[in-house]
Amino acid sequence: MRGDSSARTGAEVIETIAVPSARPVAALSMLVWLLAPSVMACSAEPIAIDGQYGRNLALAHGDGSVLPRLAFIDEGCPGETAAGGCDPSGSRQCRMLLIDSLAPLSVLRDPEASAGSRLSIECLEVRPAGTIFAELEADATDEERMRHERDLQDAVARFRFDELPLVRAADADDWSWTAGNQSNAIEPDGVLGGNLLRNFAVAIRTAGPDDATVTLYGEFPGSETILADQGRAFLPVQFPGRLLGRELSDRCEVEDGPCDLPGFDISTSAPELPLQPSRMVMDACVAIPPCAPRYLTSPDDPFGPGMCDLTRGPSLTAMCDEPTDPILGGFSASLVVATGVPGLVLFSDSAARMFGDLEAMPPCPTPISPTTEIDGTLPACLIGNDGVLHFAGWPSAGEDAPLLRLRVRSLALVPGADRSRAKGPCERADERRDAAHLQCLRYQKRAELTGDIRDAAPPYSAEVDEAEDLDGVAGDQAGASLAVLGEPFLEDGSGGPRPSHWIPTTVLPADHPLALAVRRDVAPEALEPDGLLGTALFPGTEAVLDYTDLNPSLRLSCLAPHDGRCQVLPECHDDRQTACCHGLPRTLLDELIRLLDDDTCCGAVSARDLAELQQAGHCVRVPPP
Secondary structure, eight states: OOOOOOOBOGGGTOOBOOOOOSSOOOHHHHHHHHTHHHHHHHTOOOOEEEEOTTOOEEOOOSSSOOSOEEEEOSSOSSOTTTTSOOBSSSTTBOEEEEEOTTOSSEEEEOTTOTTOOEEEEEEEEEBOOTTTTSOOOTTOOHHHHHHHHHHHHHOOOOEEEEEEEEEEEOOOTTOOOOEEESSOEEOOSEEEOHHHHTTSEEEEEEEETTEEEEEEESSOOSOHHHHHHTTOEEEEOSSTTOOBOOOHHHHHOOSSSEEEETTEEEEOOOSOOSOOOOBOEEEEEETOOOOEEEEEOOTTOTTSOOEEEEESSTTOOSBOOOTTOTTTSOEEEEEEEOTTSSSEEEEHHHHHHHHSSGGGSOBOOSSOOTTOOOOTTOSEEEEEEEEOEEOTTSOOBSSSSOEEEEEESEEEEEOOOSSTTSOOHHHHHHHHHHHHHHHHHHHHHHHHHHTOGGGSOOOOOSOOOTTSOSTTOOSOTTSSOEEEEEOSSOOTTOSSOOGGGSEEEEEEOTTSHHHHHHHHHHTTTSOOOOEEEOGGGOTTEEEEEEOSSSSOEEEEEESSTTSSSEEEEOOOOSTTOGGGGTTSOHHHHHIIIIISOOGGGGGGSOHHHHHHHHHTTSSTTOOOO
């Protein structure tokens, strides 16, 4: 790692600006625009990045928060002992660094900046966190203490970001350093924002509450075919190819020369601006009904063709409800990816459009256990009116007037529409599920023609051959990806939906400064956002915020694809492509792997299922997901 740079301050690059406190507006949004003259004066050099690309960095855990956080020591570069870990206390104690894709600029806490916040060009080293922010209880086990000590030692500098424009924010009444919700609030000392993240593909993997990592890539490895075979849904942003967010020139509305903002003279002639679009806006279908392909076999004829259906669950007989049904279906939405938000957030006017009178919604059952079931027609239920949301850099919401909290049954993400008159997200999600049914049907029909599944040569795409009798259905509907989170289908043994799988959702007032700013900053290029999508919400997934692709996207994969909490259908174009295995029923995959001894679909099962298959002598060369 190179570097002999530390923070450069003073007249060389920094203009100190006091942040007004008379108006109750979002401090971060205000800072971005008030600090614009300093941004321009810096005539920013490209950020110099040096670090361990492709290496998993342990995110903070053990303190109850699901927000993605790394660690840092505020000492410039190179650190006093960059190769050493963190001390439990004192000047070499690690501080908390929140990864927040919603923040346009990176920010560091500066309690000594009594004169106001300022922009700085600095060098920052980041470190893995693990359990270093967790409070050890008096009765902590020896194993927990050893892990804590090991994480402190392992918290060495893994990345160095030199020439990084960031805000040094003072502690002030109009600046909040709290992030989280009513259950768990944290106090980070820094935020990695969009101006840095947009240089990477950021992979956040959440295998469990105590096993979360982030990995940074200069370019996400693998061709689109390979990534689809790995079970990664490719979900480009809305109006593909465009990250959104205001640039200085958008606000100034001039082509060149100076423009006026209150109190400042701003030149737009600088070749590079640290403040560039970085927000991902996704097409979504909120509360899409549960649905999955079902495959039934005859125990009397193990090599005979089975039967394919599309039902509410892979072991159920009830047919799926249409996602576009005006009563039972889902709701089209536009969501902004916000890693610093704890879960799904819907703006109040959008939530009312979807669910009607929110306070009159049916209550969620209490207590909720993993086996608690609920009415199968409900798109959401009401947890209560006790919610609080904290956003780093923005006013908290719900402290004076508590927010409504819901459980929403599911959330489907589809590739962004490339034109304003495209089909809605719910309709596109429905077509991709129908394609999965067609893939199963093609296997069934081929087996019926020969009377023996060994001649069916699976898996198939949804591209129907003219000779196949499938009621005139033709066309490849599997050429797009789909990812469904929450309760995408009803799991084995269930008689109805289980709200323990549903997505905890907080309703944020539409007139909150954050909601207003987000809607303003992505208009008019995107559809008006309906809320925020927190990627840390979903356990058992790997979410890649791929800013490096020519078509910026969210890439999503399920670590346990058959447990009823995650469903991914990647792009499936060609027969015998491994991508076509993902999303098919486990009964069908078992038949292909165990009975036909075909390893094509081995990569479409969970690590636990794969271990069982390998013990039985199948899939022996396939690595776990």
